[in-house]
Amino acid sequence: MLKFLSVLATGTLLLTTAATAGSFNLGRAATPAEVASWNIDVRPDGQGLPDGRGTVEQGEEIFGERCAVCHGDFAEGVDRWPVLSGGADTLTSDRPVKTIGSYWPYLSTVFDYVNRAMPFGEAQSLQPDEVYAITAFLLYANDLVDDDFELSKENFTSVRLPNEDGFYMDDREDSPVFKKRDVCMKDCKSEVKITARAQVLDVTPEETKAAQEEAAASEVQETEQVTKAEPAPVAEPATEPVSVVASLDEELVTKGAKVFKKCKACHQVGEAAKNKVGPVLNGIIDQQAAVVTGFKYSKAMKKLNGDGLVWSNENLDAFLKKPKKFVKGTKMSFAGLKKEKDREAIIEFLRKHSQ
Amino acid sequence: MSERLKSPTRRNLLKGGALMGGAALTGAALPARADDPAITNLQPWMQELGDGVDAMPYGMPSKYEAHVKRRTVEWLTADNVSSINFTPLHELDGIITPNGLCFERHHGGAAHIDPAQHRLMINGLVDKELVFTMEDIMRFPRENRVYFLECAANSGMEWRGAQLNGCQFTHGMIHNVMYTGVPLRLLLEEAGLKTNAKWLMPEGADASAMTRSIPIHKALDDCLVAFKMNGEALRPEQGYPLRLVVPGWEGNMWIKWLRRIEVGDEPWHHREETSKYTDLMENGKARRFTWEMDCKSIITNPSPQAPILHKSGHTIITGLAWSGRGTIPRVDVTLDGGKNWHVARMDGPSFDKSMHRFYFEFDWDGSPLLLQSRAHDSTGYVQPTKDELRAVRGENSIYHNNGIHTWYVGKDGEAENVEIS
Numbered sequence: 001m002l003k004f005l006s007v008l009a010t011g012t013l014l015l016t017t018a019a020t021a022g023s024f025n026l027g028r029a030a031t032p033a034e035v036a037s038w039n040i041d042v043r044p045d046g047q048g049l050p051d052g053r054g055t056v057e058q059g060e061e062i063f064g065e066r067c068a069v070c071h072g073d074f075a076e077g078v079d080r081w082p083v084l085s086g087g088a089d090t091l092t093s094d095r096p097v098k099t100i101g102s103y104w105p106y107l108s109t110v111f112d113y114v115n116r117a118m119p120f121g122e123a124q125s126l127q128p129d130e131v132y133a134i135t136a137f138l139l140y141a142n143d144l145v146d147d148d149f150e151l152s153k154e155n156f157t158s159v160r161l162p163n164e165d166g167f168y169m170d171d172r173e174d175s176p177v178f179k180k181r182d183v184c185m186k187d188c189k190s191e192v193k194i195t196a197r198a199q200v201l202d203v204t205p206e207e208t209k210a211a212q213e214e215a216a217a218s219e220v221q222e223t224e225q226v227t228k229a230e231p232a233p234v235a236e237p238a239t240e241p242v243s244v245v246a247s248l249d250e251e252l253v254t255k256g257a258k259v260f261k262k263c264k265a266c267h268q269v270g271e272a273a274k275n276k277v278g279p280v281l282n283g284i285i286d287q288q289a290a291v292v293t294g295f296k297y298s299k300a301m302k303k304l305n306g307d308g309l310v311w312s313n314e315n316l317d318a319f320l321k322k323p324k325k326f327v328k329g330t331k332m333s334f335a336g337l338k339k340e341k342d343r344e345a346i347i348e349f350l351r352k353h354s355q
Numbered sequence: 356m357s358e359r360l361k362s363p364t365r366r367n368l369l370k371g372g373a374l375m376g377g378a379a380l381t382g383a384a385l386p387a388r389a390d391d392p393a394i395t396n397l398q399p400w401m402q403e404l405g406d407g408v409d410a411m412p413y414g415m416p417s418k419y420e421a422h423v424k425r426r427t428v429e430w431l432t433a434d435n436v437s438s439i440n441f442t443p444l445h446e447l448d449g450i451i452t453p454n455g456l457c458f459e460r461h462h463g464g465a466a467h468i469d470p471a472q473h474r475l476m477i478n479g480l481v482d483k484e485l486v487f488t489m490e491d492i493m494r495f496p497r498e499n500r501v502y503f504l505e506c507a508a509n510s511g512m513e514w515r516g517a518q519l520n521g522c523q524f525t526h527g528m529i530h531n532v533m534y535t536g537v538p539l540r541l542l543l544e545e546a547g548l549k550t551n552a553k554w555l556m557p558e559g560a561d562a563s564a565m566t567r568s569i570p571i572h573k574a575l576d577d578c579l580v581a582f583k584m585n586g587e588a589l590r591p592e593q594g595y596p597l598r599l600v601v602p603g604w605e606g607n608m609w610i611k612w613l614r615r616i617e618v619g620d621e622p623w624h625h626r627e628e629t630s631k632y633t634d635l636m637e638n639g640k641a642r643r644f645t646w647e648m649d650c651k652s653i654i655t656n657p658s659p660q661a662p663i664l665h666k667s668g669h670t671i672i673t674g675l676a677w678s679g680r681g682t683i684p685r686v687d688v689t690l691d692g693g694k695n696w697h698v699a700r701m702d703g704p705s706f707d708k709s710m711h712r713f714y715f716e717f718d719w720d721g722s723p724l725l726l727q728s729r730a731h732d733s734t735g736y737v738q739p740t741k742d743e744l745r746a747v748r749g750e751n752s753i754y755h756n757n758g759i760h761t762w763y764v765g766k767d768g769e770a771e772n773v774e775i776s
Contacts, residue, residue: 005638023545026494027477027485034486035478038615041556041566043623070433080433091639096751098630103641106624113626116564117463120437167633170645172755175747177739183687183729185696192692192725194763198517198659198772204524205428264412265436276434 040124042112046157049111053152054133056140062130063137066119069266069277069331075099075141078277085141091166101142105164107156111135121265122335177189246354258340263334269353278332283352285347287311300329316350317343406477412769417656422446423457428524431512436464439506441527444675445661446651449709450501450531450703457530459592460506462627464563466612470596473560475542475580476573479618482547489582489596495537495545498579500602501709505529505648505675506555507605507632507754513741517761517772520659522617525760529677531710534600536581539574543618552618556625557599560614567608569601573646577602577708580613603679603708604646605754607632648679650738651757652686652713652730664767667721672699676711681733683711690717692761692775694724697727724764725775737762741774 042048064073070081077083087097096103100110117123117130126134136151139159145151151159172178198204260269266278273280279292290297290305297305304327309315319326320343322336337343356406416423427440442458470489478484506528512518519525543555548571555574559565569578579600582589589595594611601608607627622628622644634642654674657663663670676683682705687696700711713728730738741758763773 024495024541026491027487028543030476030478030484030486034476035484038476038558039478039617041558041617041623041625043619043621045621080430091635092637094638094751096635098635100630103635104630106629109624109626109629112623116566117562117626120463121562123463123564166639167629167641167643170642171651172642172645172647177743177747178736180735181737183696183731184739185687187694187698189694192694193776195776196516196774197763198520204520204659205426214484241399265434325372 003007040112040116042108042115043110044106044157046108046153049108049153049156050128051153052132053126053150054129054136055150056133056136056145056147058129059133059135059137059140062126062133064125066122067134070120075138081277084138088143088162099142100138101144103160103163103166104161105167107135107139107161109160110138111156121262198348224317232261248355249348252345253352255341256345256347256352259337259346260349262337263346266334269350281350281353283354284311285313285316285351287354298327298329298331300327301331313347316347320346363683364514367739369723408488408622420446423456425456426523426527428512428519437462439508439528441516441523442530442744443523443660444527444529444655445522447655448577448673448712450675450712452530452532454587454590454593457504457584457590457593458506458528459533460528460563460606461563461592462565465592466559466561467591468560468596468612472612473596475597475613476615477542477546477618479556480549480552480620481543481618482549483544485489487542491773492542492580492597495541497535497537499533499535500579500600501531501533501704501706502600502602503529503531503648503708503710504600504606504609505651505677505679507607507645507648510651510756510758510760511753513758513760514571514745514753514756517774520654520772522653522658522760523660526653526655528606529675529710531675531677532584533586534579534581535583535586536579536600536680539577539578539580539599539616542580542616543574546618548618551620554619554622556617556619556623557608557610557613558615558617559594559610560612565607565627566623566625567610567627568625569643571618573601573604601646603648605632605648608646632754634748634752634754636752642752645755647681648677649755649757650676650678650680650683650730650732650736652676652683652728652738653760654688654726654728654762657726657764657768657770659770659772662770663719665768667719670717670719670746672715672726674699674713676713676728676730678730678732678734678736679708679710680736682709683730683732685731687729688713688714688715689727689729690724693727696729715738721766723766724762725773726762726764726770727759729759 002081020268021208040048058296061073063071070078071084072078075084081220084100087099087102090097090102104110113120115126115133119125136145136149138222139145139151140147144159144161178277183315263278266276267281268274268276269281273282275292275295279295288305289308289309289311290301323330323332323334418558423443425440425442425448427435427438432438439460442456445451447456456655473489474491475487475492476485509528510525513525555569555571556566557569580598581598581600584590584593587768589598594613597613599608599610599613626644632645634645636642652674654672656671656673672688674686676686678774683701686699686701688699697715699715701711701713703712705711736761738757741756744756744758761773761775762770764770
């Protein structure tokens with residue numbers, strides 16, 4: 001009888017509030033290999049670190065090849081990409097520089113992040129030894145270890161970052177603005193002055209401003225030309241456009257667009273394209289090397305310009321196959337496209353943006 | 356594009372109205388006015404047949420609404436892959452954000468995932484480490500809840516003073532959506548939590564493999580593993596096919612493209628909860644784990660992108676308010692920079708940790724206005740002024756700026772982002 005009751009009770013429970021039931025027998029057991037493939041996270045106590053080791057010297061080389069294009073040779077940051085070194089004693093200044101050395105509390109965060117998400121656009125392509133080496137180099141770049149330092153799973157947790165104690169748990173609820181209070185509704189102040197205006201800073205995005213200007217112009221008023229806060233260098237083809245006779249293979253262009261995803265972290269094409277880490281690629285086919293306005297080319301690339309190199313099919317193919325082999329000293333950190341088909345597709349895609 | 360077309364049109368209408376108003380004042384007898392061609396002319400749509408039913412199998416807004424879109428601020432980030440755009444709050448009403456207008460924030464671009472290849476794994480301090488397919492997940496009991504998602508950095512550009520002209524840019528890192536999903540608690544119970552399970556680490560399947568540490572009490576309280584937004588599948592840029600919903604807490608924790616939940620006994624202190632999403636104070640120390648989004652409000656109309664287009668007379672002020680700690684029973688509005696306040700009218704449904712809509716209607720005399728809104732949440736917290744916030748936090752904390760915002764509205768109805776004494 002008791003047993004019957006408990007079965008009944010369980011049944012009722014399932015019917016009315018299924019949400020409290022224990023098991024739905026859904027899903028399946030994860031295999032150890034499956035867990036191992038995804039379970040790559042690392043904690044401050046070292047849990048999750050793989051076996052491995054790497055030196056500052058090794059790290060400097062890998063960093064130069066894989067990371068410096070965005071973060072700079074000394075981890076100082078290029079353009080608006082993150083600065084990873086320096087910034088000591090800036091946390092109380094007007095412009096704090098929050099780097100691994102000045103701000104990050106734990107070294108495990110560096111290892112975990114590089115290992116899971118870097119290099120940007122080529123995540124999880126680094127071997128554990130390479131991640132140890134890069135992490136060691138970043139410690140060196142922040143003056144935290146000497147140039148002969150080697151980081152390994154064994155000595156990892158003995159390294160402490162300077163700002164480990166710079167953090168505390170959220171205490172907003174203890175702050176004066178959090179107190180319950182009565183609000184004033186009538187005659188709360190006698191005078192109100194405007195103390196700051198957004199138009200003084202004038203950084204509102206272009207399109208809105210353009211729309212406002214146009215609206216103003218439509219009222220037939222002579223509006224003062226507002227100088228734009230951000231000059232946006234749109235590359236213009238520096239050479240005379242070459243007429244391309246060959247018709248496009250649209251299927252190949254579509255494939256090329258997919259392959260181009262590998263390039264998009266640094267290069268843009270199309271009407272609104274701008275120079276990023278790499279130059280705009282509109283019109284690149286049969287264009288002279290290193291002629292995009294406003295882009296800072298490497299010495300090696302400038303030399304090619306001097307030599308009169310043109311990005312013909314053959315040259316582009318060779319460059320894309322192994323960039324660093326074709327142009328020794330190029331800033332382009334991309335490893336290259338091994339498959340001929342990929343190169344063919346991407347060149348066709350670029351041809352489309354050269355017409 | 357169509358905004359350019361639209362502005363002059365609206366202005367022409369306005370001029371017409373003003374002329375008539377002026378004439379009406381001069382004499383008791385209404386002068387004859389020109390007939391409105393919108394009425395007297397036969398418009399093409401009144402005569403010609405419209406589109407057939409399948410002209411647009413997935414419906415899109417009218418072409419006259421093409422200006423209603425997410426916008427970005429290019430100089431904020433190094434590139435557009437790890438970047439953000441903003442919800443056009445000034446073009447919306449009610450409380451629900453349409454799916455295509457929900458702001459985007461990615462750290463490694465928006466992944467496009469084949470749901471047949473998507474898996475959710477639960478591992479770590481559980482009795483059984485489990486793998487679910489999308490089909491498995493959709494067989495769990497599901498719930499429907501409306502929640503706002505606000506990026507912790509929303510209004511972060513305004514700490515040092517008024518900067519961007521438009522509530523889309525000052526407050527647009529937010530959206531409010533009805534989610535359909537499985538309570539996270541049910542998935543965790545299916546795996547069986549060990550007694551030392553204290554923290555979770557959800558992880559995304561995108562190229563940034565986004566991770567955050569979440570305390571177990573929140574996971575067992577109201578978190579959802581959602582697969583639908585506003586009734587349809589999540590949009591790719593919102594985490595299709597699966598995202599975590601962490602009601603009331605900062606948007607970065609709502610892991611998109613959710614592929615794994617690890618259960619542990621300590622937080623992981625990963626990049627997005629150390630280097631980013633920690634709040635640096637004036638003394639150089641930083642708050643960590645500032646999860647709740649504080650009570651906040653913004654007047655969406657009028658605002659710099661949405662000026663008052665009529666002259667004096669009956670005028671509507673409207674806006675949004677929300678709190679990560681509850682509901683919004685009350686919003687106050689001032690027209691004179693805080694000398695006098697009026698209780699606004701709340702309208703529409705009031706859900707826990709959801710956006711709320713408020714209105715304030717008044718007879719505008721055409722003189723300049725200094726508009727502010729001040730929200731009260733169900734815990735009794737009152738939205739502070741920007742100066743009150745700066746006094747306790749300095750100007751370097753980037754995140755969690757919930758200060759009262761001010762719009763100056765001139766005689767011409769144009770609005771501007773300002774700060775006042």
